[in-house]
Amino acid sequence: MLEGWKLAVSKLFIIPQRYILGIMGFLAVVNAYTMRVVLSVAITEMVMPIVHNETIDSHSCLDDWQMNTTFVHDTTSSNLYPWTNQQQGIILSSFYWGYVLTHIPGGMIAERFGGKYSLGLGMLCTAIFTFITPFVIYATNGNWISLVVVRVLEGLGEGTTFPALTTLLSNWVPLRERSKIGTLVYAGSQIGTVVGNSVSGALIAATNDWAIAFYFFGAVGIVWFIFWMALCYPDPQSHPFISQKEKEYLAEHIANISSKDKVIPWKAILTSWPIWALVLAQIGHDWGFFTMVTDLPKYMKDVLHFNVKQNGIWSSVPYILMWIVSMSSGWLCDWLIHKGHMKISKARKFFTTLASMGPAVFILIASYVGCDRVLAVTMFTIAMGFMGTFYCGMKVNALDLSPNYAGTIMAIVNGIGGLTGIIVPYLVGALTENHSLAEWRLVFWIAFAVFLVTNLAFIVFGSAKVQSWNTNEGKAGKSTDVEKTKC
Template sequence: MPQPNGYSINSAPLDKSEDIEPLIENDAVPPQCCSARLNLAFLMFLGFAVVYGLRVNLSVAMVAMVNTTDPKPSQNTSIIHAFPLFVLWFQTPQYPWDSETQGWLLGAFFFGYLCTQIPGGYLSGHFGGSIFLGLGVLGTAALTLLTPLAAQMGSYWLFALRALEGFGEGVTFPAMMAMWARWAPPLERSRLMTLSGSGANFGAFLALPLTGYICQTLGWPAVFYLCGGAGCLWAVFWFIFVSNDPRTHRRISEEERDYIINSIGSQGTGHGWSVPVLPMLLSVPLWAIIVTQMCSNWSYYTLLTSLPTYMDNILHFDLQSNGFLSALPYLGAWLFSTLSGVVADSLIERKVFSITNVRKLFTLAGVLPASALLVAVSYAGCSHILTVTFLTLSTTIGGATASGVYINQIDIAPRYAGILLGITNTFGTIPGVLAPIVTGYFTKDHTLAGWRMVFWVAAGINVGGALVYTIFGSGEIQPWAGHRNII
């Protein structure tokens, strides 16, 4: 059946010329269970869990790394006495970094992350995303192993290392989008992409409490050795089992391969070396995604990088409790985002709403309550129960945006989804650079009033972005996304 935007419900949202594919009947759809596309989503889920663990571990470890009152190194004496030959591996030095320095170090990752989003999306769209996603995770993991050495050499070296880690990780999300442009049937996009992308929240959920536990038991350097090793191990499985395209996958069934290829159509092929740059720059729906992601990411990155510090300075949790309570919001976001993908696909398949309305509905449903709860945090004072409850509910409900604006690129231009995600994520990463610095400025006196300003600013920016998307967003394929519109 045709949708309001002019394409078949079981075919890709294509332009009205040669890209339109025949309808695929529901009884021809192969099951998802144990399918190649579901296995791909699961491996992506694990990959993003690893990279987000690598991204946030410094946020918790920073609490153990910094001691402004006693800059002398402290050591795990029991390990040193038992294994004197390995003393350097188990030293737990502490550094006299002030809040401004910590803010720069926490934001350093995003300076590098900004640089490779667009090139990563462009190259993934041309060559396929598997090699770029795999190397992005592997490179970040390998660099993470050097974190204790860089910290020992000084804050400038650690800043440079974190920026390099961001440089490597910057290609991962654009590569994911480029892969799903070739792998995800239109009626399964929301659930497959939210499942794979929810690994980010799951990784934050695991990394935050585990980092606190490892810091207390083995010392903070062990955090970076263990997380880096996990990333290297994941890369081995990725390169063995993953293929860029269902046409070249060695273990996919013929039924599933034909279903994916026929339902996506020619939009599931690479875009070549040329892309319609000028029409992209003039596209109002694309700018709506850019603005909304920038605004939404401000609050996300504020919590991601600064929540452990808030738990320490205002609520005075010990390090292990700090990590666990900082992780609770991401558990809810992981579950809620995955569920939102199933519901969004169901609404589209049953033709309850158009794709445009589904994306706007889930964006508003995720942003507005989450922002109100974020403001409520600032008035919870030092109440542990209220603060943790409001933060958990805010981030949990915010997970609904995973089926809204955050996968909208593949709706408006499937063939160019990788480079579009690179563009939107480049702009969306700017808050990752600015938010920790602004937070450090507001909270330099370690007062509740400063943190209240942090939460108010984040909530206000978040709501503004949602309103922009409601007015200007779209789920329809854009005219410039077809074969004949490349300049």
């Protein structure tokens, strides 16, 4: 009776369950990034006007843009706070204090018990604290330390996201679909950034209240959690509604996954050159990405003088192109590998290089176009378009190196990379006290150098071979050449 009911329900799902998982994983990342970036837009309308030093830079943009726009704030809210630029940097970076702490525990829990619950409960935690953020600020009369505490708690919840998703993908996605589905999931960060920036700006402009953005995205995150718990499961074997055909297909095509109790080979992982090359590549990407995600709205406001609605829209434009490139490059990467035009290692390095040096060059160019707002946005957009190839390059590389311990590897890689989320906003805040173009140009030169060095390390030491410690049977010093496996 029960089996007959499960069979009947499985027929209602036209889309295979691995794609449903991919779609819900994509929405998880979208929600994660909307809740992460909402403060980057809102904070421009939460602080009292700061007097700029007009003599610091002879090339600073003139304020005549403001003749056709609004002045410092578009909102009429009286809830404005005297946070300094350095305090704002600490506030923006504080999310990542908690974020990096739960990566490794999140990865270990996901590998032990499945990623469904560690991802779902972590996202629910972030959604709740996002929703109550305005209440905390009001209750403490704008004490910036209280906002730091809330953001740390949000980060603790969201730190499980990528390790859990990587574990789920290793259990659900066959090699021949790895770039496509992996890119779909991870590229949710661009859509989340687009939605977070544009919708936050529109909501704040429409209601004259910065708090509405936190209420909205917190509530959406809670709704996502309900659907996630109902639709998704840790692996094909535990899914009650998966078709027998899909279950057999996945059992045949997902290789190098062990059902045995796993003892994480910490020594082998921590002494692996490909792992540390991947860590450095992640640091490079995150440095540039967090510079854009966290601080681009401030650049748009302080240097180019966009108002909040324009800021939300134009800060989003680069991520639209990034998402388009992400999805198309994921399909292209799989096709090149499947047709034998590229081995997996070469493909990972090629697309990672595009995702590093393209942004490095065009972000820097953007700082040299001066106050031409159209050209500046164009350069930022091209830069982020190149960054879209990152996902089929190095982001799925943890799945290549060790499907069994992909969650733990992602936790290490993404956790260490997340440290840049602590460093970058504070550094940018400290370097741009006077909001001048010259100060921001230094910020972009630093990003260029980080991109260059970390990408070279990945080219030299990176790999896509399954490592010997992925299975208990592997012998030290040897790796399985997964590149010879047919897709």
